[in-house]
Amino acid sequence: MTALSERPAVSARRLSGVVGAYVALTKPKLVELLLVTTLPAMMMAADGWPSWRLVGATMVGGMFAAGAANTFNCWYDRDIDRLMSRTRNRPIPSGAVSPRAALVFGVVLAAASLTLLWLATTPLATALAAVAILAYSVVYTMVLKRRTRHNTVFGAFPGAAPVLIGWAAVTGSLDWPAVAFFAVVFCWQMPHFWALASRYREDYARAGVPMLSVVAGPASVGRQSVAWAWATLGATLLMGSITPVLGWAFAIGGGLLGAWYVAESHQWLDRIRNGVPDRPMRLFSVSITHMTLLSIAIAIDVLV
Incomplete structure (x- = not known):
């Protein structure tokens, strides 16, 4: 009786495992x-x-x-x-x-x-x-x-x-505000993914994947990340200026968020140059928070 009663639970766990595996393939x-x-x-x-x-x-x-x-x-x-x-x-x-x-x-x-x-x-x-x-x-x-x-x-x-x-x-x-928002997200991805790739530099090297963090020095990765962070800020300000439905609230909020992203990328570069633990995942975490808050700022500015 005990074995029979356990069968549904075992089947449920197996099904959950299979579903979880397929969901994981999508990188949720x-x-x-x-x-x-x-x-x-x-x-x-x-x-x-x-x-x-x-x-x-x-x-x-x-x-x-x-x-x-x-x-x-x-x-x-x-x-x-x-x-x-x-x-x-x-x-x-x-x-x-x-x-x-x-x-x-x-x-x-x-x-x-x-x-x-x-x-x-x-x-x-x-x-x-x-x-x-x-x-x-x-x-x-x-x-x-x-x-x-x-x-x-x-x-x-x-x-x-x-x-x-x-x-x-x-x-x-499509219209120019959409293109400007596309530019924001496009530029934002380089510091975001390069920070992650720097954390797993040895992994990518072992697999033979020529990520920038593998083929270029840490300082070069840091400098290029800083440049793209500045580009993210510039695209954000441009989007605010050419999008009629966005007002000063987004201009200020988006500008501050972009400045935070730039500052964090500069701090990462400084840590690299000073030879201290560079903690790339700190920039990675900031990038996620930055994009989430920027999207929320857009939604609020449109609705209010």
Whole structure:
């Protein structure tokens, strides 16, 4: 009787493990960060709150699109993921999901994303999502990631695509404020990802991935991160100045957040130059908080 009563619990744990493994393939933390920029872009485009139906379809479609791209990334990178301490426990290297199953899952997610966006949003939003999936999974993952130190810069294009997708879902077109917001998210990604890559420099070197932190010295990475942080601040101020629905509240808030990002990148560079523990994950954490608060500031300024 005890053995029989334990069977449902065991089955439930197995099912939970399988579901968890497939969710992990999509890199949910990264998906969440990408979607943080989608909603404020939609709100700017609508000059207020879009319909709940449109918001839901765009967010779910975007989540599936990002999840598909990340799943393809996990499928293709399964060989180097086994070599890196940060990634060796991902579903494919750990054996939780087979490569074939992961590839099928990615295709299903991509098809679901594009179908939902096509039926519920606009053709342009659907096309942008398709381009973003291909750009990340093929151009970045399969072509550039293992070949050039500039892989992060190329990967930043699909990383900033949710802004354009969100705007296009509302208007069916693009406008300069959307391009400016895209520039903010694009520039922001370099210090963000270079800080993470610096923390795991030895991992990437072991896997033979020519991240900037592997092929260039720490000071060079720090200097370039500072430059891109300044570019993030400049793009933020530009966005505030050319977006009619944003006022002085965003100009001040966005400026302060951008200045914080710049200051933290300078502090990272100073630690590198002074030969003390550089703590790159501090800049990484600040970058996440910065983008989250910037998106909230946009939403508040549009609604108030």
